[in-house]
Amino acid sequence: MSIKRPVAADSYGTPLPWQFQRLGKWLNALGTLWIIALMVLINTDVLGRNLLNAPVRGVTELVALSIVGIVFLQLADTLHSGRFTRADVLLARLKETRPVFAARLQALYHFVGASLMGVILWAAWQPLVEAIRIRQYVGAIGDFTAPVWPVRLIMLIGLCTTLVTFLLLAWTDLRRARALQARGSETR
Amino acid sequence: MSNAVIASGSLVLMLLLIWGGMHVAVVLGLVSFIGVWLIRDDVSVAANLLAAAANDAINSHIFGVVPLFVLTGFLVAKADVGKDSFEVANQLFRRLRGGLGIATVAANAVFAAITGISIASAAVFTRVAVPQMLRFGYRGGFATGVVAGSSVLGMLIPPSLLMILYGFLANQSVGDMFTAGIVPGLMLATAFGVGIVLMAYLRPKMVFADGTPVELPTEEMMGVGTMGLKLLPSIVMIVAVLGGLYAGFFTATEAGAVGAGLALVIALLKRKLDGPAFWSVLTETGHVTVAVSFLIICASIYTRMLAMSGMPQFLVETMAHAGLGRTAFLLLYVAIVIALGTIIDSSSIMLIVLPLMLPIAEQFGMNLVWFGVVTVIAVEIGLLTPPFGLSVFVIKSTLSEPGISLGDIFRGTAPFTLIMLVVLCLLMVFPRISLVLLP
Numbered sequence: 001m002s003i004k005r006p007v008a009a010d011s012y013g014t015p016l017p018w019q020f021q022r023l024g025k026w027l028n029a030l031g032t033l034w035i036i037a038l039m040v041l042i043n044t045d046v047l048g049r050n051l052l053n054a055p056v057r058g059v060t061e062l063v064a065l066s067i068v069g070i071v072f073l074q075l076a077d078t079l080h081s082g083r084f085t086r087a088d089v090l091l092a093r094l095k096e097t098r099p100v101f102a103a104r105l106q107a108l109y110h111f112v113g114a115s116l117m118g119v120i121l122w123a124a125w126q127p128l129v130e131a132i133r134i135r136q137y138v139g140a141i142g143d144f145t146a147p148v149w150p151v152r153l154i155m156l157i158g159l160c161t162t163l164v165t166f167l168l169l170a171w172t173d174l175r176r177a178r179a180l181q182a183r184g185s186e187t188r
Numbered sequence: 189m190s191n192a193v194i195a196s197g198s199l200v201l202m203l204l205l206i207w208g209g210m211h212v213a214v215v216l217g218l219v220s221f222i223g224v225w226l227i228r229d230d231v232s233v234a235a236n237l238l239a240a241a242a243n244d245a246i247n248s249h250i251f252g253v254v255p256l257f258v259l260t261g262f263l264v265a266k267a268d269v270g271k272d273s274f275e276v277a278n279q280l281f282r283r284l285r286g287g288l289g290i291a292t293v294a295a296n297a298v299f300a301a302i303t304g305i306s307i308a309s310a311a312v313f314t315r316v317a318v319p320q321m322l323r324f325g326y327r328g329g330f331a332t333g334v335v336a337g338s339s340v341l342g343m344l345i346p347p348s349l350l351m352i353l354y355g356f357l358a359n360q361s362v363g364d365m366f367t368a369g370i371v372p373g374l375m376l377a378t379a380f381g382v383g384i385v386l387m388a389y390l391r392p393k394m395v396f397a398d399g400t401p402v403e404l405p406t407e408e409m410m411g412v413g414t415m416g417l418k419l420l421p422s423i424v425m426i427v428a429v430l431g432g433l434y435a436g437f438f439t440a441t442e443a444g445a446v447g448a449g450l451a452l453v454i455a456l457l458k459r460k461l462d463g464p465a466f467w468s469v470l471t472e473t474g475h476v477t478v479a480v481s482f483l484i485i486c487a488s489i490y491t492r493m494l495a496m497s498g499m500p501q502f503l504v505e506t507m508a509h510a511g512l513g514r515t516a517f518l519l520l521y522v523a524i525v526i527a528l529g530t531i532i533d534s535s536s537i538m539l540i541v542l543p544l545m546l547p548i549a550e551q552f553g554m555n556l557v558w559f560g561v562v563t564v565i566a567v568e569i570g571l572l573t574p575p576f577g578l579s580v581f582v583i584k585s586t587l588s589e590p591g592i593s594l595g596d597i598f599r600g601t602a603p604f605t606l607i608m609l610v611v612l613c614l615l616m617v618f619p620r621i622s623l624v625l626l627p
Contacts (some may be wrong), residue, residue, distance in 0.1 A: 042442055060249045064248050065247070067248075068243070070474070075482065083476075085535070105208075109209065120239055159249065
């Protein structure tokens with residue numbers, strides 16, 4: 001009997017080609033720092049407003065923009081960590097009874113995810129260009145204003161990274177399927 | 189193809205794909221994209237709708253609550269706040285048969301008033317309460333069942349992530365939703381306690397491994413001072429976060445930030461947090477936030493697709509035509525939610541079902557705050573039911589006792605699921621229970 005190399009049941013958490021997951025991790029860390037900044041910012045506003053009667057300007061607008069930024073920065077790493085919500089009922093059974101098919105099915109799902117990212121990217125390009133061209137901002141002139149384009153740009157970067165992560169996960173799935181198949185024919 | 193056909197077709201496809209294991213957010217986004225494409229017969233309209241959803245859906249001050257309350261939950265879990273309240277409750281209820289079980293429920297109720305996520309409660313009390321109960325002769329299934337059952341209090345007693353989500357979907361004030369959860373939450377906790385005592389006396393075999401309770405050794409009792417000190421962090425958090433929110437000092441988002449700040453200070457003072465632990469808490473917070481937010485983004489295009497298709501109005505008319513009354517609708521609704529809870533997670537259910545059902549509930553003149561409380565409890569039953577019971581999975585993965593199987597835990601939770609159903613029925617029949625604290 002040949003020695004069987006264990007094949008992972010999922011592609012999540014495993015290294016991707018070109019160590020691509022590191023980019024996701026890096027963006028994720030940025031998002032993490034942003035969450036702390038958000039907490040500090042809001043606390044400063046609450047304390048300043050209630051104790052010193054000196055509110056921080058523009059917190060409402062900044063929080064709204066921040067949450068979009070945070071989510072898209074951390075999207076790819078969340079995907080790679082396998083934390084996207086999904087129902088495991090059928091897949092868990094398939095992984096036991098028909099592991100090759102399960103791996104191929106996961107590849108298909110990841111490919112579909114990549115296409116969805118592609119569609120959003122295709123349509124989200126225009127708003128970014130527009131936001132830069134007309135210098136779109138949030139807030140009120142004279143009080144507090146913040147440009148919109150940085151968050152739009154972060155969104156695009158996050159979407160691109162997630163798209164590539166989806167594709168590489170699909171590729172890893174197919175490789176797993178091949179490995180599983182080879183193992184299956186050996187034992188037979 | 190009529191629009192209603194497209195909408196119902198996409199709904200069926202959606203449920204199939206979700207059951208098949210595709211990521212829920214991807215399914216929602218993709219199927220809605222195709223739906224809009226078919227309805228409008230224009231692919232660029234559909235794509236623009238997707239991009240707009242990605243831009244706008246979570247671009248609001250109120251969504252700041254998501255990472256902040258999640259962060260609070262993980263921080264207090266790290267700070268041993270749950271463990272301390274369990275120790276105090278343990279001493280208070282030690283004379284009762286099944287006292288450790290009741291202590292778990294009581295400590296969970298206190299913990300629930302600080303955190304807004306059930307998974308934090310489930311993880312904490314698996315580590316804290318289960319070993320204690322096993323040591324004193326409780327059955328493994330019962331011990332984990334109590335933890336799973338009482339973890340649902342986390343989402344019912346404010347603050348609560350599900351209430352926030354509902355408030356957003358139904359256009360209700362988050363503060364009102366929080367207030368409405370208080371009495372039902374306490375009622376459910378009491379019902380759990382009563383259930384445990386009844387089981388311990390009437391069916392001791394269900395509770396204790398040998399069928400009889402083990403005599404508790406007369407351990408050293410904590411003084412009132414020690415007990416007070418152990419509860420102090422919880423009390424400070426509850427007063428500051430919920431008190432500040434209700435007194436109008438700050439909004440829900442700000443309450444989340446204040447809570448996270450306080451939890452951080454408490455964890456640092458208790459020396460329970462070092463650099464790597466803090467970083468992993470933050471990463472975990474990010475992942476939960478993203479998973480929920482990405483779902484919200486994709487669900488918002490689904491909501492727009494439904495609105496375009498006229499499906500909600502169509503359902504309202506069909507209901508009226510079939511002579512389906514208020515009660516029948518409510519029962520059907522709860523049944524659908526509970527059935528979905530066996531395969532998908534709480535937030536996905538709310539995002540899929542509510543856009544369809546809220547117009548009907550409104551048509552019947554139902555109070556949407558009360559409807560929200562009913563929804564949250566019905567959704568939470570799904571946390572406990574096989575094959576997909578998130579709380580039970582969290583417990584199994586946190587558990588260091590390999591002898592307790594997933595099946596044992598599911599069987600152990602069954603009595604608590606039944607108690608939840610009874611409480612849910614009471615809440616459905618008497619809306620006053622949920623609304624009594626509201627003006």
